[in-house]
Amino acid sequence: MKITVIALGKIGLPLAVQFASKGHQVTGVDVQQSVVDSVNAGKEPFPGEYRLEELLQEAREAGNITATTDYAEAIPGADAIVLVVPLFVNDDTWEPDFGWMDAATRSLAEHLTPGTLISYETTLPVGTTRNRWKPMIEEISGLKEGEDFHLVFSPERVLTGRVFEDLRRYPKLVGGLSEEGTKKAIEFYEAVLDFDDRPDLAPEKNGVWDMGSAEAAEMAKLAETTYRDVNIGLANQFAKFAESKGIDVFKVIAASNSQPYSHIHLPGIAVGGHCIPVYPRLYLHTDPDATIVRTAREANMTMPAHAVALAKDAIGGSLSGKKVIVLGASYRGKVKETAFSGVFPTVSLLEAEGAEVFVHDPMFTADELKKFGFTAAEEGQSADVLIIQADHPEYKEFGPDTFAGVKAIVDGRNVTDANKWPGVERRVIGAAG
Structure with a gap:
């Protein structure tokens, strides 16, 4: 052909x-x-x-x-x-x-x-x-x-x-x-x-x-991706509640999913990529009464602000003048792609709080990060706060020797090891503070 x-x-x-x-x-x-x-x-x-x-x-x-x-x-x-x-x-x-x-x-x-x-x-x-x-x-x-x-x-x-x-x-x-x-x-x-x-x-x-029909095929693609956004929205709601009650939501989710009728996704700092943040909006274009879809999309969009609030709590108040490094420009780990990445709202919110913000990502050069308007972080530099935005595998191995003087960590992807950060205030979205 x-x-x-x-x-x-x-x-x-x-x-x-x-x-x-x-x-x-x-x-x-x-x-x-x-x-x-x-x-x-x-x-x-x-x-x-x-x-x-x-x-x-x-x-x-x-x-x-x-x-x-x-x-x-x-x-x-x-x-x-x-x-x-x-x-x-x-x-x-x-x-x-x-x-x-x-x-x-x-x-x-x-x-x-x-x-x-x-x-x-x-x-x-x-x-x-x-x-x-x-x-x-x-x-x-x-x-x-x-x-x-x-x-x-x-x-x-x-x-x-x-x-x-x-x-x-x-x-x-x-x-x-x-x-x-x-x-x-x-x-x-x-x-x-x-x-x-x-x-x-x-x-x-x-x-x-x-x-x-073409309409059924169109809806099938929207349905499979919108389901994921709604599911993550529910997981994020569970995560916020669990934090407030001193519950580890990851244990709750693992327990729930141990039987075959529960398939709860994982909470996190942001939902990025070309698909999941976008396709629910395309669905709403022809079904504006889909209140569950709209609510989930709006709930997921609040998670970067929630991460910044956790950072303020972990540092003991204001972020003004603090050096904050956001780890991960990519929207997900091991992918060099920033479409709808949580890095953008997270950096904007931190700057609005008066923080001095840097971005680190092992998949991007300093010049590439600069094109996004970010100041690149270099391993070895000092920082007051780290915020994990993307689950790159490298971040599991980071410790105090990676960035000096870290006082607080907000882990938006549940990838860090608390044992590697002794004496550091650590907040994980969905886990007790």
């Missing part, structure tokens, strides 16, 4: 490489010339994705993948087009910003030829595929969906750093606007993906699953 992948980001490029690894001819489209140049040179444009550069080089050597910025080169004659263009959400209104996706959709529609399957993999509010993309593509292309081309929604369900593994592990969900479109999408994904055996899914088998 001739396949076009639009947007060669941290999901799109691994997808393109996966398709090419199955022997198909793949053209990737990206607005950044630097990304296109890297792909055509067989070099990954961003670090951290397991086996990406190795598989990209193999695909380039086989002549199965190329990249361009030109839609006119990539779209005509394609058997299938897969879009993984970012969808943003306004921080103030929580409304989706379709700007980039609208632009990509218009560009592909201008060059669309009959007989093409179009699959959107970017997470969308329910109804977007049918009510936004279908009329837009039909109007611009002059072609009719269901006759001249087929349109489906098939959400990406992978995490950066382990995309190739997750593509095999999880069922591929497909929802079309017509029975024929769904059939073609199933045939397409069965031709480009491999699936691990999953006896735990019985009586279903791992593979491509027909969701029955």
Whole structure:
């Protein structure tokens, strides 16, 4: 097949490489010339994705993948087009910003030829595929969906750093606007993906699953991620209450989860990443009455402030003039990614308290941290307070010899060892102070 992948980001490029690894001819489209140049040179444009550069080089050597910025080169004659263009959400209104996706959709529609399957993999509010993309593509292309081309929604369900593994592990969900479109999408994904055996899914088998409609596929992706945000919100509520009563919430959660009907997640200083903080807002876009979803999202957004309050308590009052090091710019451990990371509100809140704030992260250079507006911390420097924001494994080994003069620690991820910090006031979110 001739396949076009639009947007060669941290999901799109691994997808393109996966398709090419199955022997198909793949053209990737990206607005950044630097990304296109890297792909055509067989070099990954961003670090951290397991086996990406190795598989990209193999695909380039086989002549199965190329990249361009030109839609006119990539779209005509394609058997299938897969879009993984970012969808943003306004921080103030929580409304989706379709700007980039609208632009990509218009560009592909201008060059669309009959007989093409179009699959959107970017997470969308329910109804977007049918009510936004279908009329837009039909109007611009002059072609009719269901006759001249087929349109489906098939959400990406992978995490950066382990995309190739997750593509095999999880069922591929497909929802079309017509029975024929769904059939073609199933045939397409069965031709480009491999699936691990999953006896735990019985009586279903791992593979491509027909969701029955685009709306069901859209909701499935929103539901699985919104569930996590709501669950973490509940865990954070439990954590705050446990702290006030001198209870270790981690023991409570372990005890609760020891029977099969409880699956309580872990509390923490922040919920970050491209997915969990964003997709509940996309769900609320079409279900504004979902009070549980809204409350959980708002509760999770209070956790950086809670961590700063714990720091003030641990230090014995004001943070004004105190040297505070936030450990972790990444939104989660071992990932070089800051999307919606708790580092941003935590640093802002500390600065508002008058603290002198530094940021440490083993995955970022001092110059990279500076670009975010942070002052980089160096191991060996002095600090009054440490706040653990990301659960990088290095932080488990830190002790008084790492940063001098530490008087208080707020562990937002429950990763530090109290025995390594004798005489230091230590607060763990969800544990007794």
